[in-house]
Amino acid sequence: MGQGYGQAAPPGLPRRQSGARQPRSAFVAVFTARYRRIVAEGLAFHQAQPPLDPPSKKKRGRPKRRPGHNLVIRLRDHEDAVLRFLHDPAVPFTNNVAEQGGRMMKVKMKISGCFRTIEGAHGFTILRGTADTARKQGWNVLDALKTPSPILIARLKAA
Numbered sequence: 001m002g003q004g005y006g007q008a009a010p011p012g013l014p015r016r017q018s019g020a021r022q023p024r025s026a027f028v029a030v031f032t033a034r035y036r037r038i039v040a041e042g043l044a045f046h047q048a049q050p051p052l053d054p055p056s057k058k059k060r061g062r063p064k065r066r067p068g069h070n071l072v073i074r075l076r077d078h079e080d081a082v083l084r085f086l087h088d089p090a091v092p093f094t095n096n097v098a099e100q101g102g103r104m105m106k107v108k109m110k111i112s113g114c115f116r117t118i119e120g121a122h123g124f125t126i127l128r129g130t131a132d133t134a135r136k137q138g139w140n141v142l143d144a145l146k147t148p149s150p151i152l153i154a155r156l157k158a159a
Contacts (some may be wrong), residue, residue, distance in 0.1 A: 130144055
C-alpha cells in the first residue's frame with residue numbers, strides 16, 4: 001500500500017519506504033510541479049478553443065473568455081495563495097471550518113423563514129459566534145457563554 005488511508009500513492013509522487021518519512025520539501029516540490037503542469041495543460045486547452053466572440057466584431061476591452069479559462073488564469077496568478085497549505089501547517093486544506101460557521105444561520109433561516117427582529121438576529125449571531133469560537137479553542141461552550149466578553153477577548157489575545 002502507498003501513503004495514508006490504505007490507498008496507493010498517485011503516480012509521480014515519491015513513495016515512503018519501510019516507514020521512513022520523505023522530507024517535507026520533496027513532497028512540496030512534487031505537488032508544486034504537478035500543480036503547475038495541470039494549470040499549464042488547462043491554459044493550453046483553453047487557448048486552443050475557438051474564441052467566444054466572432055473575430056469580425058470590434059469590441060473594446062479584453063476578449064470574452066470561458067469560465068474555466070478564467071479559473072485557470074486565477075489559479076496560475078494566485079499559486080502562492082492556493083498552495084499556502086503546503087508551506088504553512090496552520091492553514092487548512094479546505095475552508096470547511098469557515099463554511100460551518102455560516103451554516104447554522106442558514107438552517108435557522110430555512111426553519112423559521114426569517115428572524116422576527118434585527119435584535120434577535122444580532123443576538124443569535126453573538127451566541128453562535130461565541131459557541132463556535134469556544135468549540136474551536138477547546139473551551140467548554142457553556143462556561144464560555146457565561147463568561148463576560150472582555151475576559152473571552154483577553155483569552156483569545158493570549159492564545
